[in-house]
Amino acid sequence: MYSFAKIVRGLGPAMPTAHPAEALRAGVGACVGLGVVGLFILSPLVDLRLGLYLIAPFGASAVLLFAVPNAPLAQPWSAVVGNTVAALIGVAVCLSVPDPALRIALAVGLAIAAMILCRAVHPPAGAVAMTAAMSPDAVAHLGYWFALAPVAVGTAALVVLAMIYARLTGRRYPFRHFEDRNAQGTTDPAPMQRLGLTRAELTDLLDRYRQSFNMGAEDLARLIGAAELQAASHRTGPLTAADVMSRDLVTVTAETPLGQVADLFRRHRCTSLPVVGAEDRFLGLIFQMHLIDRARDDALRLNRGFGAAMARMLDRSRDTPAQAHEIMGVAGPRAVPETPIAALLPMMAEGAVDAVPVLARGRLQGIVTRTDLIAALAKVSLQQPVAG
Template structure:
């Protein structure tokens, strides 16, 4: 029954790895914040009470870092403003029940006006209102330490931890440069909608507290790509892939690799073992990155580093296995074209190897996909 299903989980299933990542981040963040919470000069009881709201902040910062409620401004300003209001109410209102209710209510009003809604801040205000003895001793310094300093420590740890674990915090801004360093939106986010229009959509559906403008653009773009893929029909990788492959072995020198790139005008070269087993793939950008790294390391010009990279006479030549990528996306012959479109639209991927039982049987490039889509458009036009 629909009414019964509404009491079930509404959050999408998450992998155990992601759950452990978020939990470990909270352990580290709270461990560092604890240095401020229980530092000398801060009442032990008040410090322990603050573990509760800081624990709630950790859930947002480490488990749902893309939420607008978890961003640095919301967390820092929300907690600090709530602490200031909690202290003021605690000093002015003697009745405990009225004091607690008023502190939380005023904190909510202030957070909304400051555009800094952070749910754990309500518990910060309540903690101050519940601790008249500690507040009488600390006064408004309570908002600085432990609240502001503790929150700043949590935010800093969340930023570092997100970078170390391949996540993004704070979330990307709508006008931020893309991965190539230019100001064009990512391909899947080129919607023809302005930031103001996307913001208006969020406000119209009252989702401003749940989703950022950048996330909305990314989701709309992904949905459009997925919907477009439905019109490709039942095509699979086997229908569009290139089968007559040029491959290199792991011991091939970069001189050989560069010569193959030049001769065949490829953008990628699969690397295979003696038995035909797929080992990895080399993209032209790998040669450029290797030359750039050598230029920086050896304090040479890029041209000199590139010539040295493919020099047949160098003492130890760079081999294909030294620069090939082993983690790039791959497909099987049965992979739908819709999935291939997603791989090349969302990631910095120019070609996807098609592998069966460990051996490469084909490769799908962006050129292959464009050719198929062009034929579909001409037929439908």
């Protein structure tokens, strides 16, 4: 039997604590999305009051689109098709069933069944059907136009705004599908998703545990990969960044010409160069891709070939040669000497960065590269007992 304490705990929050910045991101997105849809998209379509056309279920759709954009229930097909089908059913029931209680129950029930058959389950759509069933006067005036505007047009506009907002705030919407290309533009799965499991097997797992409405196959692959990586990190022992980092570093200053930066990359065969100020204050990190990206941008901006743009960028005889601070990255992950290498693994596993600077009170102490990390993991694996 459950104890009273367990029952009380079961009534508490099931979601983990969210960062305030994520709460602000979702709230601002919903506010902007609903404001734009109501003021600039729906209201110009009709001469009726705005309140009639910015319907309440849009608020529930905004929660999904801006707060949990990875959920299958929040994807564009689910949102647009689910809301539109529910609206059509709600209008049809409202026009044919006179009893209010019966038509509300019938509209919601039929909408749920239709959404499941259309593979477009979207919880706010139940409220869309209920709204139509509860509004006989509006439905009598609008008829099936209600399903087009406000429902279909408004939902599609919210989806488009959610896509734009996700990109502007560093999120991805719609979610990435299992077959989508990776960050390098190839068809290989991302490193953390190379599980040996097919999409069909992952989908079967979701169906078996009745989670197909809550998670997609790509999300499950990513979570399994992350769990395996975390489990592997438990075998690294007490190693820290200070144990594996490179200490004798080749560095540049913010004013170092890019021609000299390129020479250092070639001479030392390194893939990253820390940028430091006075007293080894860390300012940023330059990767070789930063040089390529800058040359490409210059080629497009100046309407010239890539080679010519690269030569111009690296030319130290120019009056104002390009300098390190113009291309260095400043927002990448960082570590301190006490950071366990278990925490460094996910930072570099997805391929976003090749190196993580190690700082102490803002001063550069060393850098952990992928080579350092691989060497440390290889050493740990050699120390593990071999199974008999």
